[in-house]
Amino acid sequence: MKIQNPNYIPALKYNWLTRFYDKLISKFLKEKVWKELLIASIINHRPERILDVGCGTATLAIMLQKEFPGASVSGIDGDVKILAIADKKIKEAKLNINLKEALSFKLPFADNHFDVVLSSLMLHHLSDDDKKKTFHEIIRVLKPGGQFVVADWGKPNSIFIRWLFYIVQLLDGFSTTKSNVKGLLPSMIIDADFVAVKELQRIPTMMGSISIISSKKS
Numbered sequence: 001m002k003i004q005n006p007n008y009i010p011a012l013k014y015n016w017l018t019r020f021y022d023k024l025i026s027k028f029l030k031e032k033v034w035k036e037l038l039i040a041s042i043i044n045h046r047p048e049r050i051l052d053v054g055c056g057t058a059t060l061a062i063m064l065q066k067e068f069p070g071a072s073v074s075g076i077d078g079d080v081k082i083l084a085i086a087d088k089k090i091k092e093a094k095l096n097i098n099l100k101e102a103l104s105f106k107l108p109f110a111d112n113h114f115d116v117v118l119s120s121l122m123l124h125h126l127s128d129d130d131k132k133k134t135f136h137e138i139i140r141v142l143k144p145g146g147q148f149v150v151a152d153w154g155k156p157n158s159i160f161i162r163w164l165f166y167i168v169q170l171l172d173g174f175s176t177t178k179s180n181v182k183g184l185l186p187s188m189i190i191d192a193d194f195v196a197v198k199e200l201q202r203i204p205t206m207m208g209s210i211s212i213i214s215s216k217k218s
């Protein structure tokens with residue numbers, strides 16, 4: 001079933017570009033570097049349940065399942081086309097990851113279910129209002145004390161990188177990326193009642209700076 005949402009922005013804006021996603025992101029965005037940092041920032045070394053929100057082609061979910069073989073890893077995404085790519089990669093890797101078609105602001109999971117929730121390069125696809133609704137849903141599905149880790153576009157490290165980020169804004173939209181580029185994600189996460197909110201790193205790439213933010217549910 002295809003989710004109906006007129007504001008939905010697929011991975012590279014146009015559906016026909018989705019099949020090139022993995023090649024582009026690994027070549028131009030130092031994907032391995034910051035996805036490894038994201039995983040290294042997980043405090044609980046024996047999580048039972050992990051969720052990747054906006055999992056795309058499941059590169060991160062696969063890395064997580066390999067890093068935490070005892071954990072149950074789930075990934076949700078609102079795009080069936082990208083989930084088909086994810087499913088193929090998971091089968092090829094002979095892993096067991098639970099994929100679901102769903103929207104970030106309506107997560108199909110019970111309250112207090114996950115030890116860790118992650119989201120990489122998804123939040124900048126959402127309006128500020130949908131970002132807030134998404135944070136609300138993430139805090140709902142996290143166990144008390146559970147960790148929420150984000151990798152997404154943040155305040156650029158230099159003016160040059162700010163200019164490069166216009167490429168992303170042309171693709172993914174100016175209104176959805178505005179709060180990212182202003183460096184507002186950490187304060188939005190605090191406003192959503194997360195605690196211990198900290199920007200751990202900001203990694204410059206060829207298209208902008210990727211900010212790694214860790215937080216917890218109290």
Ligand SMILES: C[S@@+](CC[C@H](N)C(=O)[O-])C[C@H]1O[C@@H](n2cnc3c(N)ncnc32)[C@H](O)[C@@H]1O
Nearest residue numbers: 011054055056077078079103104120121122125
């Ligand atoms: C740029 S891709 C990032 C994919 C993956 N997380 C990664 O790091 O490579 C953004 C993903 O978020 C998904 N997405 C966008 N809005 C969403 C929403 N409201 N709920 C769930 N997924 C969403 C898109 O379909 C896409 O797969």
